[in-house]
Amino acid sequence: MLRKVRPTELETARLWLAARGLADVAPTPMLAARLTVRRRARLAAAVLPAAFLCANALVYVSALPIRPADDGFGTQRRWSLVVLTALVAGLVVGLSLLDRWVRRVDQQAGAELPRRATHSVRPGWRTVLGGPRAVLLAITYAGAAGLAIAALTMREGAARYAAVVLLIGLCGVAVGTAVRLRHVLTHPVVAADEGSLRADFLMRVEDAREVAVPTVVWSLPVVSVFDTGLDPWNTGWLVFIVLSVVALALITAGDGRRALAAQHGPGAR
Amino acid sequence: MIVIDSASPVPPFEQLRAQLAGQIQERTLAVGTRLPTIRRLAADLGLAVNTVGRAYRELEEAGLIETRGAAGSFVSAAGEQGRERARRAAAEYAAVIAGLGIDTTEAVRIVQAALTQRVPEVS
Numbered sequence A: 001m002l003r004k005v006r007p008t009e010l011e012t013a014r015l016w017l018a019a020r021g022l023a024d025v026a027p028t029p030m031l032a033a034r035l036t037v038r039r040r041a042r043l044a045a046a047v048l049p050a051a052f053l054c055a056n057a058l059v060y061v062s063a064l065p066i067r068p069a070d071d072g073f074g075t076q077r078r079w080s081l082v083v084l085t086a087l088v089a090g091l092v093v094g095l096s097l098l099d100r101w102v103r104r105v106d107q108q109a110g111a112e113l114p115r116r117a118t119h120s121v122r123p124g125w126r127t128v129l130g131g132p133r134a135v136l137l138a139i140t141y142a143g144a145a146g147l148a149i150a151a152l153t154m155r156e157g158a159a160r161y162a163a164v165v166l167l168i169g170l171c172g173v174a175v176g177t178a179v180r181l182r183h184v185l186t187h188p189v190v191a192a193d194e195g196s197l198r199a200d201f202l203m204r205v206e207d208a209r210e211v212a213v214p215t216v217v218w219s220l221p222v223v224s225v226f227d228t229g230l231d232p233w234n235t236g237w238l239v240f241i242v243l244s245v246v247a248l249a250l251i252t253a254g255d256g257r258r259a260l261a262a263q264h265g266p267g268a269r
Numbered sequence B: 001m002i003v004i005d006s007a008s009p010v011p012p013f014e015q016l017r018a019q020l021a022g023q024i025q026e027r028t029l030a031v032g033t034r035l036p037t038i039r040r041l042a043a044d045l046g047l048a049v050n051t052v053g054r055a056y057r058e059l060e061e062a063g064l065i066e067t068r069g070a071a072g073s074f075v076s077a078a079g080e081q082g083r084e085r086a087r088r089a090a091a092e093y094a095a096v097i098a099g100l101g102i103d104t105t106e107a108v109r110i111v112q113a114a115l116t117q118r119v120p121e122v123s
Helices: A007-019 A029-062 A077-113 A131-154 A158-188 A194-211 A215-223 A232-262 B012-025 B038-045 B049-061 B078-101 B104-122
Strands: A117-118 B002-005 B065-067 B073-075
Touching: A007 A029, A029 A077, A029 A158, A029 A194, A029 A215, A077 A158, A117 A194, A117 B038, A131 A158, A131 A232, A131 B078, A158 A194, A158 A215, A215 A232, A232 B002, B002 B012, B002 B038, B012 B038, B038 B049, B049 B065, B078 B104
Parallel strands: none
Antiparallel strands: A117 B002, B065 B073
């Protein structure tokens, strides 16, 4: 059974609906509960990667050579990679548990509905996530992996170690993102009528777009490969990060314009 | 949109079947449209998988949808062809009625009588 919803949560739900052109949809306790759990899970999902980045930096620094002449992968570095792998697993499990929490609240909300509504044709990933965002996400991960692999094969010493640390972190974040995106795209619809179905769709779109922001991919190089100063490799990383941030800003601005046009367009309700 | 009302006296599978059939006949769901999988629709509507499966089976038997193995269920072109056949038969009937000089009211009554006789055979 859903917990009692506070008036402030209902008010937040009303504002959320109004901001998305759904002022005609009633802010129900079910919607308020679903939005509240998402807000909390989103906060936790931002804290988890931040903690992961800090731990990643600590692991990296703890195994750096004391003398620049010390190269290769000694016992300490091997252990640090084991710890890092455990951290990555922890991150993926933590993110999955957050998704399970959201899903449980959604299931409870759905179970209390006397009527259930859904789409005859379910919106696909292109509609929910958007093609440009999906492409950007794929390019960002592929680009970061490509740069890390290139550094691993072409560089020596601490730079190679940094590349390994980055690759392990990147794999973990990629798996975490894939698990969360799959959850967002496949979890059941919770709606009772046309209004709540539209709200459910918008919630799904926002969840997917939130998951698809590659913040951790942009941050990972900062805690590992950037310790060598502004050499050509790090300049390459900086250009890569800045370009993908600009691309995401352009895509977000375009989505915002389209959403506004849809709200004020002739077919808008 | 599909809505299932658990308080309705109509069984859920019939609610689902009737809504999908209506959307296919009104062409809201075009020929070739891929329908949600049985499991996904069951989860979305809070129904048992068997309930959705029964609705899909009946739609398939009526020729409104077709299942292409693992690819899923699609709105069938057979329903559209059936409708076209009915239109052609109606045009032929109208031509016969005009040739015999039967008035429209009588012609409609003949059709209604034929349909009434036909219904018990179908159900």
